[in-house]
Amino acid sequence: MSVCKNTLKYALIMMLFLPHFTLAAPEKNTETTSSILYQPTKTALAAQLGWIKDDQYFCGGYYLEEPFLYPQSDKQNVIETTGNQGVFSFHGTSIIKGKVTVNRAGQQITMNEAILYRDPDTGKIYAMDMLGDIHLREPNILVIGKKGYYNFRTKTKSLSNILYRTSVRDKKTKTVKKEDPSQEHKITSMTAWGQSHQFSQTQPKIYELSQASLTTCPPDHPAWQIKASHIVLDKNSGRGYATHARILVKDLPVFYFPYINFPIDNERKSGFLWPTMGISSKWGPYILTPFYWNIAPNYDMTITPGFLSKRNFQLSDNMRYLTETSTGNVNFSIIPNDHFFNDFQKAAPGRAAAGEYGEVNDVTLSELSRLESANTTRKGLSFRDDSQFNDHWSSHVDFNYASDDYFMEDFGSLNAISPNQLLQEGDLYYKGPNWNFIGRLQAYQTLHPIDQSQVLNQYQRLPQLILNGDYPDQALGLEYFINGEVTHFDIFKTPGTTEVLPIGNRLHLQPGVSLPLNWPYFYITPRLQLDMTQYQLSQTADTNTPNSKRVTVPIFDIASGLMFDRELSIFQRVFQQTLEPKVYYTYIPYRNQSSIPIFDTTVNTLTYDQLFNYNRFSGIDRIGDTNQLGAGISTRFIDQASGFEKVRLGIGEIFYFKNRRVTLCESASECFDYPGSYSNEQAVSPITGTMNYHIDPQWNFSIDAIFDPILKQLDNSTFGLHYKPEDRKIINFGYAYASSGSFSGVNLNSNAGNNLRITDFSFAWPLSASMSTVGRWSEDWHQSHLQNLLYGLQYDTCCWAVRMIGGRSLTTFNQTPQYNNEFYIQFALKGIGDIGSGNPGSLLSNITGYNPQFDRDF
Known part of the structure; x- marks a missing residue:
């Protein structure tokens, strides 16, 4: 044994398998105290944690980490111990005192005194007692304690009366081949800190604390903290839990949890999520308690039991999956014995008789019968899948189901083309070099709520088979193509109606040939097609439709255009300006198609692009006769330095050489497009124009308009202004006008009293570094009622956030406007989770360009 009074340095080389660090607390080295050691002022406490105040950072400062050695690939088990003086023994106990430092790869421990214990048989050090002002450091980790124990053999440690900090989002520690002391660096990522009577660790990266506190707020201003009898932070699983936990806000207890489980990183982990609580006019006071199940890296499920006080218990499930070939999700919800819906059923006959649902007729009575017979166990299902089997074959499924006509009104959340049309579709695709195929099964579940306007059932495609072939660059430069389709249409009778609509099969073939001719500044493409459609129908008596019908229509068109460009200097910027005139001629002879049903x-809708389409109808049931010339001209301004399109302008119209006889309807009582209608007997179409102007990277302006030169009136127009200088700064304004209430020109009435005029204004804007606001207002000026209203305020700090979002949206306009009112409030304790009355993401998605940054890290 030797005594060293001067500075003593020695290296102890031990082949011990030492991981990150693992801690446990032998009884002989622990102490019980009624108070935590560190009770200094907030400023002194922050200084011990390495907190540096700096207002340029989101949290008002950062943690400064002192230098220490990183792990080395060739010296993982080397320990170096230094001190001012010591008593050294090769077989007994060694004592080192005065500024003792123990270094090993990736870890540093400093203390006032260390007692080293050796194995009497091997002479190797197996444990160490640590006394006085202990500082244990690892990358992004600091633990300060009064007394501790380190067992190298069992790989455990413990400290008592500790102050600690640890980064919530760990960065992977680098490995070096030679000793390379880390430079001191700033920790600006989310960091948790707290105090504890006892700190221990028995497994790598699993920390246990007793009588402890935890927060992610800055140490000089802790807005909230969790205090618990026992806290475990498991960085391997990314979860933490606490028992007998109290959440304190400004030292005031606001929540108590006998047990709480929370995430400590961004990885997906199984466990309960924060509950959702609130009050709704449709649900009453409610609580939802989601449980997240991380089944596998590519499978997960969120199971949400809940209680809706007005209705009953609810169980919802959302499963997601990702395989080598497929991605998709399944949503299911069930509410057994819905009390509120049962009361609605019982009251409906009296309300219908009193005229609350409009005129009592066959439609109303049929919808009432459906309501009374509906099951009070409410169910909803949504399934979506996208699969890619190989380079050629893929599939898509979108299936939605509701148990009754009112599920969407009460619960929503299913994929629907409209609130009362639930899509049920499955597609199989083949894509080859010359041939493409689609096999489709498509239906809609149509909901018929009695408190809304009548909804008509839609035709189903069971099945639809589409085969298209294309062979370009053939002999003489010709291109051959053929489009084929076979579809079986079926439909269920709309409740309350007596007319039986035709059903049956439709066979369609459209072969064609074209000759694309291209030069640097000019192109022309003559094309000839033959459109052949065969119908085999049944249920035709009510509509006087023939059981069999064949239509053959030849189609000839010529597309041509010029392309000019020049350099142009505007405001000291060089642009490439293009000038692109187009002429499109179409000839289609008349074939009587009035007896064919509309499937x-x-x-x-007339747009600039529609000027260069041969058929004024979408779909196959009508091929419009015409002898016309579409003419248009467009120009673009392209920034030469960035390649960014600054301006795009286009204007044009169609010149007709004869009246159009093929129409969608047979009379004005059915729709606007009927024989002899105004639009079918004019020699020219309305003038259509489009403009998109990027004023600068922040401002964008767009307008589309249709002007009738004969009536000298605007048929319809849309206007949009978008401003986005930053992600959190957005202003949108839109205006839409449609003559007779329709952008397509098809409407039951054509008087000016039905003109549609809607404005839509939305914004998201920060009021300060921490506070921001959002809003949306949409108004129907013709009906003089509100369409949508959204308002919200968000306060965001580095360790907590709160936002309140409210909204109102029109659900139906029957006798009077009916609205759905929503209000959400969310609190987030960053690094722990959020709690609130739901997620207002569906409301906020209506603000174009807005990305809600709630619960964002600093």
């Missing part, structure tokens, strides 16, 4: 066809 999937409507009138196309």
Whole structure:
């Protein structure tokens, strides 16, 4: 044994398998105290944790980490111990005193005194007592204690009366081949800190604390903290839990949890999520308690039991999956014995008789019968899948189901093309070099709520088979193509109606040939097609439709255009300006199609692009006769330095050489497109124009308009202004006008009293570094009622956030406007989770360009 009074340095080389660090607390080295050691002022406490105040950071400062050795690939088990003086023994106990430092790869421990214990048989050090002002450091970790124990053999440690901090989002520690002391660096990521009577660790990266506190707030201003009898932070699983936990806000207890489980990183982990609580006019006071199950890296499920006080218990499930070929999700919800819905059923006959649902007729009585017979056990299902089997074959499924006509009103959340049309579709795709195929099964579940306007059932495609072939660059430069389709249409009778609509099969073939001719500044493409459609129908008596019908229509068109460009200097910036005039001629002879039912066809909306489409109808049931010339001219301004399109302008119209006889309807009582209608007997179409102007990277302005030169009136227009200088700064304004209430021109009435005029204004804007606001207002000026209203305020700090979002949206306009009112409040304790009355994401998604940054890290 030797005594060293001067500075003593020695290296102890031990082949011990030492991981990150693992801690446990032998009884002989622990002490019980009624108070935590560190009770200094907030400023002194922050200084011990290495907190440096700096207002340029989101949290008002950062943690400064002192230098220490990183792990080394060739010296993982080397320990170096230094001190001012010591008593050294090769077989007994060694004592080192005065500024003792123990270094090993990736870890440093400093203390006032260390007692080293050796194995009497091997002479190797197996444990160490640590006394006085202990500082244990690892990358992004600091633990300060009064007394501790380190067992190298069992790989455990413990400290008593500790102050600690640890980064919530760990960065992977680098490995070096030679000793390389880390430079001191700033920790600006989310960091948790707290105090504890006892700190121990028995497994790598699993920390246990008793009589402890935890927060992610800055140490000089802790807005909230968790105090618990026992806290475990498991960085391996990314979860933490606490028992007998109290959440304190400004030292005031606001929540108590006998047990609480929370995430401590961004990884997906199984466990209960924060509950959702609130009050709704449709649900009453409610609570939802989601449980997240991380089944596998590519499978997960969120199971949400809940209680809706007005209705009953609810169980919802959302499962997501990702495989080598597929991605998808399944949503299911069930509410057994819905009390509120049962009361609604019982009251409906009296309300219907009193005229609350409009005129009592066959439709109303049929919808009432459906309501009375509906099951009070409410269910909803949504399934979506996208699969890619190989380079050629893929599939898509979108299936939605509701148990009754009122599920969407009461609970929503299913994929729907409209609130009362639930899509049920499955597609199989093949894509080859020359041939493409689609096999489709498509239906809609149509909901018929009695408190809304009548909803008509839609035709189903069971099945639809589409095969398209294309062979370009053939002999003489010709291109051959063929489009084929076979579809079986079926439909259920709309409740309350007596007319039986035709059903049956439709076979369609459209072969064609074109000759694309291209030069640097000019192109022309003549094309000839033959459109052939065969119908085999049944249930035709009510509509006087023939059981069999064949239509053959030849189609000839010529597309041509010029392309000019030049350099142009505007405000000291160089642009490439293009000038692109287009002429499109179409000839289609008249074929009588009035006896063919309308399965999937409507009138196309007139736009600039529609000027160069041969058919004014969408779908196959109508091929419009015409002898016309579409002419348009467009120009673009492209920034030469960035390649960014600054401006795009286009204007054009169609010149007709004869009246159009093929129409969608047979009379004005059915729709606007009927024989002899105004639009079918004019020699020119309305003038259509479009403009998109990027004023600068922040401002964008767009407008589309249709002007009738004969009536000298605007048929319809849309206007949009978008401003986004930053992600959190957005202003949107839109205006839409449609003559007779329709952008397509098909409407039951054509008087000016039905003109549609809607404005839509939305914004998101920060009021300060921490506070921001959002809003949306949409108004129907013709009906003089509100369409949508959204308002919200968010306060965001580095360790907590709160936002309040409210909204009102029109659900139906029957006798009077009916609205759905929503209000959400969310609190977030960052690094722990959020709690509130729901997620207002569906409301906020209506603000174009807005990305809600709630619960964001600093």
